[in-house]
Amino acid sequence: MTFSVQVKVMPLKELLDPQGKAVMGGLGNLGLSSIQDVRIGKNITLQVEAQTAEEAKSIAEQAAKKLLANPVMEQFEISVN
Amino acid sequence: MTFSVQVKVMPLKELLDPQGKAVMGGLGNLGLSSIQDVRIGKNITLQVEAQTAEEAKSIAEQAAKKLLANPVMEQFEISVN
Numbered sequence: 001m002t003f004s005v006q007v008k009v010m011p012l013k014e015l016l017d018p019q020g021k022a023v024m025g026g027l028g029n030l031g032l033s034s035i036q037d038v039r040i041g042k043n044i045t046l047q048v049e050a051q052t053a054e055e056a057k058s059i060a061e062q063a064a065k066k067l068l069a070n071p072v073m074e075q076f077e078i079s080v081n
Numbered sequence: 082m083t084f085s086v087q088v089k090v091m092p093l094k095e096l097l098d099p100q101g102k103a104v105m106g107g108l109g110n111l112g113l114s115s116i117q118d119v120r121i122g123k124n125i126t127l128q129v130e131a132q133t134a135e136e137a138k139s140i141a142e143q144a145a146k147k148l149l150a151n152p153v154m155e156q157f158e159i160s161v162n
Contacts, residue, residue: 008124037128043089047118
């Protein structure tokens, strides 16, 4: 069975997010000054072949730890649909 | 009131996602061959100052249309927490 697994990778809260800060400046220039903070991360959709949702989640977790997220700068969250 | 709004920007289904294909190759090399497809997009968290959740969503939608997503190549989804 194929599960669609979402991996959300975001910069750690403690760290500055220069890409987000740049986008916030751009939004201010466009007149959208009610946006007070922007943080930008990755959203990765995996199609995982597995017997159960738990197995699919565990495979996605291995993928996130080994390749998708850099634990020094990023945290990740996994959800299976 | 400040709302936390998530904007999920993904490459259109019809288009090839070369970054996702490269990551899929990498996962295969790491032995995670049960992952059959990878698509990579952006996840953007906005802190929006607004009176209601609807207003916050509408501001985020303007931001997505004007700056965050490229409609030729990407689609976006907005959710307010």
